Amino acid sequence: MSVEHILGLLQLPPVQRAVLAVAIAGAIFPIAGVWIIGLNIVPVRFAMMHVALLGIAIGVLLNLDPTMTGVALCGLTGAILSPLARRPAGLAGPMGLVMTLAIALALLILSISGVNANGAFELLWGAILATRMRDVINLAVVAIIIAAIYLRWRRELALLLYDREIALVSGIHVDRLTQLLMVVIAVAIGSAVRLTGALLVDSITILPALAARNLGRSLKEMIFWAVGIGLFGNLLGFGLTLLFNQPPGPVLVITVSLITLLTYFIRRQ
């Protein structure tokens, strides 16, 4: 496939919306990935993928917009789980419970509603070229919220992600800030899962953040690297998807994974 062909594809509105969505999410959602790593709640994304499916099932049952019910349920679950994030044992155990319970409830609800479960699961895998403008706007709103939280509370975040107790004795409202982060992380994952599929969630959140941890010596540097790698890696991956006419999820993850792998060899001391 030639470059001219790709340029031709980029003239198509669905492809343009997809590029926009990848650019927005790729640039800003890695900030949430840095929070996930800092709070040591990596399992949260697995759980939220399943909660998003439950939300979609509820939306189907109640004849509501499945995207919005999925995102809303993720946000609610994040808020409910945030008290557990401060425990020394972390969220690994509760997340396993949430994951299993959510998938069981989702299957039950889909069975009751009479909807083909495969259809709902396809929603979960995402369809980047089926991105609607309202999905792009949804992503942009979440991205603005993520960026605003970082810019407003970056000093507090640096302390909280380093050590919750140091943050607490420094006068930071640790519980409120953790709850806010949990809700936003959950909403971001819910939005991205619905839009771009389960695989892409890692390529726009965790993977750039992991790479950034190898390169950044402070929260500010980590955010810089996470945003750069997230934007570059995901746009490059999407370009390769078009170039080789392959499914976007795996190509994006492989591209960003290779970049992340590279950072393990050049990590700063």
Added chain:
Amino acid sequence: MDETHINNLSPQAAHLQFDAVICAFGSLRVVDDVNLEIHPGEHVALIGSNGSGKTTLLRAILGLHPLSAGQIKLDFTSALSAAEWNSRRSRIAWMPQRQSTGQFPLLVHELLASSSSPESALLHAQELGIESLLNRPLHSLSGGQLQRAFLARALGSLDGGAGLLLADEPTAALDFDGQVKVAEVLRGLSATVLVVTHDRAMAERCQRVMEMAGGRLREVRA
């Protein structure tokens, strides 16, 4: 308390009182019926074997460990609500025993900026000889460097209005010269000081020495 100390007493030095304090991990009482009054400007060393409850007692003052019973009053006031705890913590400078829980990066100057008086904390960092480390992440520091960074932060907080210093084994990772220097710095403070230590020289510089054993407190030297 000696006369020199009374004359140098900081107007912000805090009064600390423990009334029948009990702290537990599950059914195990690690602090058991502790009663103690520390007057403004007084320096008290808390000694005792590992696991005797010293650190838990310090953490309870900050609300980092819940009380099972009793009260801890700072300047004759208990803390119950989140706002009251925040107010209390703003009156306390803390040097934790375990200074880092993870590998997430925080630079030395970012730590100092979390002090009540960041400018003052920077000056203390210079005095303690760590000014060249300001742009280093905390996890890359040695134990001794880390303790100096946390001491500079705590001293900045005292300059910024805190009246009580809680120091948990502040000299544990320092070389001999460093131990002496830090002990002298702490001795020169006009704030109230409660220091957990296994360092005999540090304890000797305090006006009172209390020993914890099995969660119980007794006075060793007045």
